[in-house]
Amino acid sequence: xxxxxxxVGLNAWFGTYQALRDINLATPDRHVTAIIGPSGCGKxxxxxxxxxxxxxxxxxxxxxxxxxxGDDIYAPGLDPVQVRARVxxxxxxxxxxxxMSIFDNVVAGLKLNGARQSRAGLAAVxxxxxxxxxxxxxxxxxxxxxGVSISGGQQQRLCIARALAVEPDVLLMDEPCSALDxxxxxxxESLIHELKAHYTIVIVTxxxxxxxxxxxxxxxxxxxxxxxxxxxxxxxxxxxxxETEDYVTGRFG
Amino acid sequence: MTTVSxxxxxxxxxxxxxxxxxxxxxxxxxxxxFGYLLLKGCSSLSWSFFTQLPKPVGEVGGGMANAxxxxxxxxxxxxxxxxxxxxxxxxxxGEYGGGRVAWVVRFCADVLAGVPxxxxxxxxxxxxxxxxxxxxxxxxxxxxxVIMLPIVARTTEEMVKLxxxxxxxxxxxxxVPTWRTTLWVVVRTxxxxxxxxxxxxxxxxxxxxxxxxxxxxxxxxxxxxxxxxISSLPVQIYTYAISPFDDWHRQAWxxxxxxxxxxFLTSLAVRVVTRGQVRSVV
Amino acid sequence: xxxxxxxxxxxxxxxxxxxxxxxxxxxxxxxxxxxxLTAGLALLIIAVLASILVVLIYESSVSIRTFGWxxxxxxxxxxxxxxxxxxxxxxxxxxxxxLALLQAVPLSIGTALFLSELSPxxxxxxxxxxxELLATIPSVIFGLWGIFFLIPWVRSYLNPTxxxxxxxxxxxxxxxxxxxxxxxxxxxxxxxxxxxTSVTYEVFAAVPSVQREAALxxxxxxxxxxxxxxxxxxRTGIIGAVMLGLGRAIGETMAVTMVIGNRAEISASLxxxxxxxxxxxxxxxxxxxxxxxxxxxxxxxxxxxxVTVIINALARxxxxxxxxxxxxxxxx
Numbered sequence: 055x056x057x058x059x060x061x062v063g064l065n066a067w068f069g070t071y072q073a074l075r076d077i078n079l080a081t082p083d084r085h086v087t088a089i090i091g092p093s094g095c096g097k098x099x100x101x102x103x104x105x106x107x108x109x110x111x112x113x114x115x116x117x118x119x120x121x122x123x124g125d126d127i128y129a130p131g132l133d134p135v136q137v138r139a140r141v142x143x144x145x146x147x148x149x150x151x152x153x154m155s156i157f158d159n160v161v162a163g164l165k166l167n168g169a170r171q172s173r174a175g176l177a178a179v180x181x182x183x184x185x186x187x188x189x190x191x192x193x194x195x196x197x198x199x200x201g202v203s204i205s206g207g208q209q210q211r212l213c214i215a216r217a218l219a220v221e222p223d224v225l226l227m228d229e230p231c232s233a234l235d236x237x238x239x240x241x242x243e244s245l246i247h248e249l250k251a252h253y254t255i256v257i258v259t260x261x262x263x264x265x266x267x268x269x270x271x272x273x274x275x276x277x278x279x280x281x282x283x284x285x286x287x288x289x290x291x292x293x294x295x296x297e298t299e300d301y302v303t304g305r306f307g
Numbered sequence: 308m309t310t311v312s313x314x315x316x317x318x319x320x321x322x323x324x325x326x327x328x329x330x331x332x333x334x335x336x337x338x339x340x341f342g343y344l345l346l347k348g349c350s351s352l353s354w355s356f357f358t359q360l361p362k363p364v365g366e367v368g369g370g371m372a373n374a375x376x377x378x379x380x381x382x383x384x385x386x387x388x389x390x391x392x393x394x395x396x397x398x399x400x401g402e403y404g405g406g407r408v409a410w411v412v413r414f415c416a417d418v419l420a421g422v423p424x425x426x427x428x429x430x431x432x433x434x435x436x437x438x439x440x441x442x443x444x445x446x447x448x449x450x451x452x453v454i455m456l457p458i459v460a461r462t463t464e465e466m467v468k469l470x471x472x473x474x475x476x477x478x479x480x481x482x483v484p485t486w487r488t489t490l491w492v493v494v495r496t497x498x499x500x501x502x503x504x505x506x507x508x509x510x511x512x513x514x515x516x517x518x519x520x521x522x523x524x525x526x527x528x529x530x531x532x533x534x535x536x537i538s539s540l541p542v543q544i545y546t547y548a549i550s551p552f553d554d555w556h557r558q559a560w561x562x563x564x565x566x567x568x569x570x571f572l573t574s575l576a577v578r579v580v581t582r583g584q585v586r587s588v589v
Numbered sequence: 590x591x592x593x594x595x596x597x598x599x600x601x602x603x604x605x606x607x608x609x610x611x612x613x614x615x616x617x618x619x620x621x622x623x624x625x626l627t628a629g630l631a632l633l634i635i636a637v638l639a640s641i642l643v644v645l646i647y648e649s650s651v652s653i654r655t656f657g658w659x660x661x662x663x664x665x666x667x668x669x670x671x672x673x674x675x676x677x678x679x680x681x682x683x684x685x686x687x688l689a690l691l692q693a694v695p696l697s698i699g700t701a702l703f704l705s706e707l708s709p710x711x712x713x714x715x716x717x718x719x720x721e722l723l724a725t726i727p728s729v730i731f732g733l734w735g736i737f738f739l740i741p742w743v744r745s746y747l748n749p750t751x752x753x754x755x756x757x758x759x760x761x762x763x764x765x766x767x768x769x770x771x772x773x774x775x776x777x778x779x780x781x782x783x784x785x786t787s788v789t790y791e792v793f794a795a796v797p798s799v800q801r802e803a804a805l806x807x808x809x810x811x812x813x814x815x816x817x818x819x820x821x822x823x824r825t826g827i828i829g830a831v832m833l834g835l836g837r838a839i840g841e842t843m844a845v846t847m848v849i850g851n852r853a854e855i856s857a858s859l860x861x862x863x864x865x866x867x868x869x870x871x872x873x874x875x876x877x878x879x880x881x882x883x884x885x886x887x888x889x890x891x892x893x894x895x896v897t898v899i900i901n902a903l904a905r906x907x908x909x910x911x912x913x914x915x916x917x918x919x920x921x
Contacts, residue, residue, distance in 0.1 A: 107480060112405060133617045139482025149477040153495050163481035166491050185600040213477070220481055252602045315810055322812035326707055329699025330716065333786065336779045337723050340734045347737075392630045399627035412631045414902075415638045421901035422641065422894060423840025425867050429874075429890045430641045433648050453637060460634060486623030514727025517842040517867070521874045541729045545843060548733045556737070563730045570725050578718055 057121075058083040058254040059104060059224060064118035066099050066108055073099040075278045077118070081271065086246060086255045088269035088286065090262060092306065095275040097258045101226050104256060105141035106134035122223070139167075142217035143226040147233045148209035150201035150216070156193050159201040159212055160184060163220035179219055187215035188245050207238025214245065218253075225249065227257040231264065243268050262302060266290050274298045341567065348564030351557050361527050361543075367554045371562050373529050374543035377444075380530070381523060381539055382513050384448025386505075389455035393508075394501060396456075397463025402489050404464065413464075416457035427453050428518035436522055442536040447523025451512040458511065462504025466497040503577045510573035514566055516541035540566050645891040652884035660888060666853035666869075668877070673885035675892060677853040681770070681863040682893075685845065686838040688774030688859070689781055694831055696778075697785035704786075705793035706815060717790065724783035732847030735776045740767040740848060743775075748860055763858035768850035771859040776844045785834040788908060792826030793819055829907030836900040840893065842867040866893045 850862020
C-alpha cells in the first residue's frame with residue numbers, strides 16, 4: 055500500500071498561537087481517513103494544511119513536510135495553486151458560486167483556470183462529475199438553474215462534483231455534513247463509500263459515529279497534537295491511549 | 308410610583324413635536340424644488356428641446372440637444388478613465404487592504420472625495436487645458452474622472468468586502484490562482500453592487516457644473532471633436548439662468564427638470580435594486 | 590452501500606494515472622502582476638491627491654511670492670489695479686457657512702432624532718430616502734431655484750420682515766436686493782442638512798440600546814431619555830457631523846454663486862451682496878486675462894483646498910471615534 059499522503063513533522067501557527075504540534079501520519083491510497091477530536095483540537099487546521107489552504111488566512115504559517123506521492127507540497131518556491139489542483143476540498147457549509155449555474159459551477163475549476171474545452175467536452179465533464187457525486191439524476195433536467203437554487207444537501211453534492219471535476223488525487227472534506235439534515239448526510243456518507251474506491255479521502259468530523267461508519271483509518275487529535283492513529287475498528291473498540299478512550303466513550307468532547 | 312409632572316410631560320410633547328417639525332421643514336425644500344421644476348419646466352419639454360441647437364442670443368426657441376449630448380460625452384470620457392482605475396483600486400483595497408498602504412490610500416480617497424469640485428476644475432485646467440492651449444471635452448472628462456475616482460473606489464471596496472470568504476476559499480481550493488479567483492469569483496459576485504456604485508457616481512458627476520466652467524467651457528453649437536469646447540447640461544442651465552432672457556430662463560427650467568429626473572430616477576433605482584443597502588449619498 | 594439511484598456502471602471513474610504529474614517549481618506571474626497592477630492604481634489615488642496640492646501651489650507661486658501673507662489679510666480685490674487680497678472671500682465663506690450651519694444643525698439634529706427615536710419603523714426608510722434625495726440635487730439646480738423662487742421671496746417678504754423687527758441690529762440694515770449673504774446661507778443650509786442629518790442619524794443609531802433602556806427604566810420621558818442617553822453619547826459624533834457639513838458648505842460653488850451677488854466687499858449687513866472663495870473663482874476665472882490675476886484666483890483655490898482638507902480630516906476622525914471606522918462618512 056503506497057502512502058498517498060504523508061505528513062512529517064508538521065507544525066502550524068496562527069500568528070503566535072501554535073495550532074498544530076509535530077504531526078506525523080501517513081494515509082494510504084484509496085482509503086478513507088477520518089480526523090476526530092474535540093472542538094479546537096486542530097483537526098480543521100490539519101486538513102487545511104494538506105492542500106495549503108491554511109496559509110490563506112493572514113498571519114498563518116506552517117512548517118514541516120507534507121508528501122503527496124513523495125513530493126513535498128511545502129517545498130520552497132512551490133506554487134500552492136498546483137497543490138490544490140491535485141488535492142481537492144469540500145467545505146463545512148456548501149459554497150457553490152451564486153452567480154453561476156449548476157453547469158458552470160461544476161466546470162468552474164476548469165474554466166477559471168483558462169482550460170479551453172469545447173462545449174461538448176465540458177458537458178461530458180459535467181455529466182461525469184455529477185454522476186460521481188450522485189447528483190446527476192436530480193438536476194440533469196435543468197443544469198442551467200442557479201447553483202444556489204437547489205437544496206443544501208444537493209448543493210454540497212454539487213460542491214463535491216465541482217471538486218471531482220478537476221480530477222484530484224485526494225479529496226479533503228472538512229465536516230461536510232455538519233450543515234445538513236440526516237437524510238442528506240446519509241446520502242453523502244454512502245457517496246463517500248463509492249468514492250473511496252477511486253480517491254484517497256480525508257474527512258474531518260466531530261461526529262464519532264460518522265467516523266466509525268465511513269472511515270478505514272482514524273486519527274484522534276487533542277490540543278494540537280496527534281494522540282493516536284490507526285484502523286478505525288481498533289481506535290473505537292480498543293484504543294491504546296487513555297485520552298482516546300475517554301473521547302470515544304463520550305467522557306469529554 | 309411617581310407621576311410624571313405636567314411640566315415634564317409638556318416638555319416631552321413639545322420636544323417630540325419639535326423633532327417632527329424639523330423633519331417637515333427639511334423636506335419642504337425638496338417638495339418645493341421638485342414641484343417648481345415640474346411646474347416651470349414641464350411645459351417647455353418638447354421634441355424640439357431635445358433635438359435642436361440653441362438659437363442665437365435673443366431669439367426664441369431652440370433646444371438643448373448639444374448640451375444633452377455633451378453631458379453624455381463628458382460622462383463617457385470620465386467613465387473611461389475613472390472606472391478602470393477606481394474599480395481596480397477598490398479591488399485592491401477590498402482584497403489586499405489590511406496593511407498601512409491600504410489605510411493611507413483609503414484616507415486619501417476620502418479626502419479626495421471632499422475636495423471642492425471647483426478646485427478639481429483648477430487642477431484639470433492646469434494639467435489639460437494649459438498644455439492643450441484650449442478648452443476641451445478631454446479636460447472636462449478628466450475633471451469628472453477625478454471626482455468619480457474616490458467614490459467608485461470606496462464603493463467597490465465595500466462591495467468586494469461583502470463577498471463571503473467561503474466563496475474565495477472554494478475557488479482557491481479548486482486550484483484557481485488568487486488573481487483569477489479575485490476577478491472571476493469575487494468581483495463577479497460583487498458586480499451588482501459595484502455597478503450600483505458606478506451608477507451613483509455617474510449621476511453625481513452628470514450634475515457637476517463648477518469643474519466644467521473652465522475645462523469643457525461650453526458651446527452653443529455641436530462640439531468639433533473632443534479637443535474643443537463642449538456644451539453640457541449643467542453649464543447650459545447655469546448660463547441660461549444668469550442671462551437676462553426669459554426664453555432662456557424657460558429652457559433652463561426644462562433642462563433642470565431633465566437633469567433632476569435623471570438623478571432622482573438613478574437614486575430611486577439604486578435604492579430599489581439594492582433594497583436599501585446602498586445609500587444614495589456618496 | 591451503493592447509492593441505488595446511480596448504478597455503478599453508468600458512472601465514469603477516473604482512469605488511474607500511470608505516473609502522477611510531479612509537483613514542480615513554477616513562478617506565479619499572474620498573481621504578482623495582478624497585485625502590482627491593482628496596488629499601482631490604488632497608489633494613483635495618493636498621487637492624484639498629492640499632485641492637486643502641488644499643482645495648485647505651483648500655479649499660484651507668483652501670487653504667493655508677490656503678496657505673501659498679506660494676501661489673506663488684505664481686502665483689496667481690484668483686478669484693474671492688480672491688487673489682490675482674499676479677505677472679502679474668506680469673510681464671505683466663513684459668514685455664509687457659519688450662518689448656514691446655524692440654520693442647518695438644529696434642523697438636522699431634530700430630523701435625526703425623529704428618524705432614530707420617534708419614527709415608526711415603516712416610515713424610517715422612506716423619510717431617510719427623501720432626505721438623501723435632497724443631497725443628490727445638483728448644485729446648479731439649487732441655484733436656479735434660488736434665483737427665481739428664493740430671491741424674490743427673500744426680497745419681498747423675509748428681508749423687509751427682518752428689517753422691521755430686528756433692524757436695530759447692523760445685520761439687518763442696508764439696501765435689500767434679495768441677493769446676498771442671507772439668501773446664500775439659506776441655500777447652503779438646505780444643501781448641508783442631508784449630510785449632517787445622515788451622519789448624525791448614524792451616530793444616534795450607534796448608541797447602545799442599553800443606555801436608552803437604563804434611562805427609561807428610571808422613569809424618564811422619551812425626551813429626557815434622549816437628553817440623558819442619546820445626546821451625550823453622540824456629542825463627539827455630532828460635532829464631527831457638523832464639521833462634515835462645514836466642509837461641504839465651504840466648498841459649495843454654483844448655488845452660492847447664483848444667489849450671493851458676487852461683490853468683493855465686506856459688510857456687516859446680511860442683506861448685502863458678497864462673495865465666497867469658491868464663488869469668486871467660478872465667476873472670474875474665465876475673465877482673468879493676465880497671469881497674476883489667474884494666479885491670485887488659484888491661490889484662493891489653494892486656501893480653499895487646505896481648509897477643506899483639514900476640516901474633512903478632523904471631521905472623519907471625530908465621527909470614527911464614535912460610530913466606528915466603518916461609518917459611512919463619505920459625503921463628497
